[in-house]
Amino acid sequence: MKTLRLTSNDRAILLKSSFLGRLPRSTSEAVIEDATVSTHEEDDVLFRQGDGIDEVFVVLSGLVRLYRVGKDGREADLAVLQAGEVFAESAIFLGHHATASARAAEASIIARLDGRRLRQLAVSNPDVAQAFIELLCHRSKMVEDLLAQDRLHTAPERVANYILSNCPSGSTSFSFRLPFQKNVLAGKLGLAPEALSRAFSKLRQSGVVVRGRMIEIRDRHALERF
Amino acid sequence: MKTLRLTSNDRAILLKSSFLGRLPRSTSEAVIEDATVSTHEEDDVLFRQGDGIDEVFVVLSGLVRLYRVGKDGREADLAVLQAGEVFAESAIFLGHHATASARAAEASIIARLDGRRLRQLAVSNPDVAQAFIELLCHRSKMVEDLLAQDRLHTAPERVANYILSNCPSGSTSFSFRLPFQKNVLAGKLGLAPEALSRAFSKLRQSGVVVRGRMIEIRDRHALERF
DNA sequence: CGCGTCTTTGATGCAAGTCAATCGCCGTGG
DNA sequence: CCACGGCGATTGACTTGCATCAAAGACGCG
Secondary structure, three states, X not given: OEXXXXXXXXXXXXXXXXXXXXXXXXXXHHHHHHOEEEEEOOOOEEEXXXXXXXXXXXXXXXXXXXXXXXXXXXXXXXXXXXXXXXXXXXXHHOXXXXXXXXXXXXXXXXXXXEHHHHHHXXXXXXXXXXXXXXXXXXXXXXXXXXXXXXXHOOHHHHHHHHHHHOOOOOOOOEEXXXXXXXXXXXXXXXXXXXXXHHHHHHHHHHOEEEEOOEEEEOOHHHHHHO | XXXXXXXXXXXXXXXXXXXXXXXXXXXXXHHHHHOEEEEEOOOOEEEOOOOEOOEEEEEEEEEEEEEEEOOOOOEEEEEEEOOOOEEOOOHHHOOOEOOOEEEEEEEEEEEEEEHHHHHHHHHHOHHHHHHHHHHHHHHHXXXXXXXXXXXXXXXXXXXXXXXXXXXXXXXXXXXXXXXXXXXXXXXXXXXXHHHHHHHHHHHHHHOEEEEOOEEEXXXXXXHHHO
């Protein structure tokens, strides 16, 4: 891990991030004033569940997995975060402890915003408070979605829903590129990699073609019925 | 369902609720000024996923299940809420749509707080914004906990953890009363009732005795090891 | 071209859901 | 007071979905 300065590209991503993107430009510029940046290699651990942290993290590039570990060492993903996404935001309000561990799933660049300063801003500036509230609402909804998927759907159904969520509702046929390795997708969906593979091959008969990271949907409606 | 006025007992519960309890007394008194109250019988639906709602709900007495339904009609619980707990708080910030359905799991009394007024307060009063932020942080953590439990632990382990979470860490032996029917507990843990039953009987050999709603733990440490 | 890594496929085992039958508890009414 | 009926809880038998282990196949990169 190496610490460095903010490039102008980094600034652009920060300003469009799921948190700062909700703020008026002047405010967000002020917030990133003292941001720090660090680079991490694949598999670097950013923090562990229970660690004391007082920062909010933003992915500038790369991929971060948020997970909990069971006592046998297995890791269950709670979220997979891409450029522009924010994480660990509740730690700064909740006893300054990480509620999960975080690890780079590929080489990544991460920005950190000081927790104390953000808390001050949240009281003095209603826009900042509002942005936090909306961010947290989205976070809750994300996790609720995951939980509901886990409890209601089988592996092929979860995969179908994931594909559909990456698919514009207009067109009947469509194709897109997975934003990460199948390995990581499996984790995000709460599946073993083998189960993901089998799910894909079951979906082939509903018109889903997988080649490498490219996913092709021949008939959106066949998938929805699934 | 019947609408009625706030009793003084209701007020006391509201003021200690997970949301209003974080506010200075003068503020929280103002917030509940225009609260409305309604009673519901067991199995009454309060709202369905996707319904337009612009209120925050507080359980005054009884029990409410928050759930999503799969397309086969099965219901997966996202939370089970008791007196003093707040729900649907993110709807008022997130497009005024319920992200889940809610149903009384037993006869219940529910208070409603006007969404528009709360949003106004959240911008004008930093304390209110802060209370929302903390509430949402807790909500996220709750759901994350559930997801992690589902993904990392077997049924008996989840039940053991549930028991431990109702158990003071000091004493080695302990007993308590389930706050609701086993049926409901099963739903909350993401299990079929039969699976919960089997889990309990597996835990008997670790010193857990179940009689009706009473749970008795003979040796806390045996459970922790499980 | 060859090697390592990611992915797929196959075989097997276990956890939990489902269906069905029984049990226990409690309240009702004879 | 006891018999009955109803409902929640338990138990058993079976099925299913997924994890796991092992091996082979595909892909990318040096």
